[in-house]
Amino acid sequence: MNAVDLLQRQVCETIDAHRAEIVGIGEAIMDAPELGFKERQTADRVKEVFRRTGLSFDDGLALTGVKAVLQGEKPGPTVALMGELDALLVPDHPRACPETGAAHACGHNAQIAGLLGAAIGLTQSGVAKDLAGRVIFLAVPAEEYVEIDYRIGLVKRGETSFLTGKQELIKLGLFDDVDMAIMIHSTSPDVHDGSAGLSPSSNGFVAKNICFLGKASHAGAYPERGINALNAAQLALSAINAQRETFRDEDCVRVHPIITKGGDLVNVVPSEVRMETYVRAKTPEALLDAAMKVDRALRGAAMALGCRVEIETVPGNLPLRNDPRLAELFRNNVRVLFGDQEYRDYPHGGGSTDAGDLSQLMPVLHPMMTGAQGSHHQIDWQIADHNAGYVLPAKSLAMMAIELARDVLSRFVPGMTKDEYLERQLAVFRTETFDGGAVESRRESK
Ligand SMILES: [Zn+2]
Structure with a gap:
């Protein structure tokens, strides 16, 4: 077993030891859904975990975002692990907020559980001293493109410049010190075959x-x-x-x-x-x-x-371009976590995400991992398998942060610069x- 394998095992054991806590985070957020740019309680939960794990953080980023940094003791790239804070409007969902109609019908609660699980694993296992580079834990607001009039109002009042969270964080310079960004989105066997997979691109x-x-x-x-x-x-x-x-x-x-x-x-x-x-x-x-x-x-x-x-x-x-080197890393990861036959290549996706904007500027990975049941954005959606939905994404994110292939950066060709992006x-x-x-x-x- 090489050094990277040992570190990954150490982190996964730590995540297993905190399994109940990670599942608890995912379920608590499932029961307290908030719409984009209003995710204050969800952000509070993120901050509470960062405090407990000894991570210092900045908050209120693009209104509700939270960013913490874990500094490795060896030189290396900076990778951002991301989780999205926001819910959708699905008032008939059994776990919708009765006042707002917001519901976690896209599994973003599992993204935050995975992000915080990775933060717990990487900090509490003590691997930071062997870590090359920096890991940023970034809880991002407002991925879903909803309440358009409300958000245009935010732009007109100068509270934001854009309608989604990652766009706003790019504008604010929160990705200026990030070399690459990784997140894992939930999916379900009703939508995707296999336990995990990835589209090369989406609209x-x-x-x-x-x-x-x-x-x-x-x-x-x-x-x-x-x-x-x-x-x-x-x-x-x-x-x-x-x-x-x-x-x-x-x-x-x-x-x-x-x-x-x-x-x-x-x-x-x-x-x-x-x-x-x-x-x-x-x-x-x-x-x-x-x-x-x-x-x-x-x-x-x-x-x-x-x-x-x-x-x-x-x-x-902007269109999403999943980085092929990060995709390779994810594929290997899925083999370790789920077994040889569980990874799937998905076709180009017709939907859209603001991870696409980021993918024009830096290597980005936005794969899918199972654990849910039902269909995205519908009333039957929920995280049915807590291990696959909450715990394995935490392990996968943490394992990738440890293993980041050095050639990711040298072989990446940006679609545009940040200035070109903002202008466009x-x-x-x-x-x-x-x-x-x-x-x-x-x-x-x-
Ligand atoms: Zn989503």
Whole structure:
């Protein structure tokens, strides 16, 4: 057994000795879910464990984030182990918060249990003296892209610059001293085969709030005096659908608009109709192209009806690129923890995460590990197997922190620099008002 194996064994034994505590953390957070940027109680739990394990920390980062550092006594890279603090809105979930409807229906409670389990293992086993480099334990706020209006309000009031936690932490410089970042997301046998696995990549997106503004009028007596904003929205949906044949299969574009307000009263021509959509794609370029086509479709619909359309675009996440060297490390790890046959390669993912933003800047690992049952974001989701859901992720994170392959950094090619990232994402914030009626009157006056 080599030195790394010995250290890993020592840490895993320590984690096993604290098994009840780690499971207790995961279950306590499951019963106290909080939405993004509001995870104060959850952050308090994190701080309490950091205090007990003797880790000094900074808190209130991007409103609720907490960052602790374990300094190894040998030189080496800095790896951030991450866990996400936030829950989702699933009011019918049996363990939802009765006041807010928040529920841990994505297993982020297990991420925090895993993160704190790794912190307990790495500090209480005494391996720090043999550790090369630094390990940062980072509890990050607001991964789920929800309560968009609330978060746009935070941005407008200057409380944040972005709508998700890792984006905000990048902006605040909290990753400036980090070389690579690792987290483990929960999954379930209902969704993924095998005990653990990894997609090479997943989609990025931008979000759009859309408002068609027409003119109200009596819907029966003189509809000709109105401008029907609902008809414009309907045309917009058709025009967006007409773009789909131009999306290349390899770009994995997904555009999924909804109408959130269809009118006011049935006997009045709808004068205000609201829509929301995400535009997702596999690469930043494909994302820009698809978003441009969606805007064009929206303007075209406004022109057809002679109404106005307001298009508010806000930055979503950039595409995730799982680092292949870190993926290799994880694969080996899964073999040790679960057995030879349990690792799976997943295909490219259609969903999105703000770990994607980080993965454009540094090597990032965002794999899945089983332990849950049910489907993500649904009422049947829960961590059913406490060992696989809470304890094994702690071991995996701690083992990877000990073993970090040195060639990860030398072979990593960033997608962009931090400055380029900020410039690109901040430029996405844009509100356009296009007046389809004015286009027509300009043409007539020529
Ligand atoms: Zn999640």
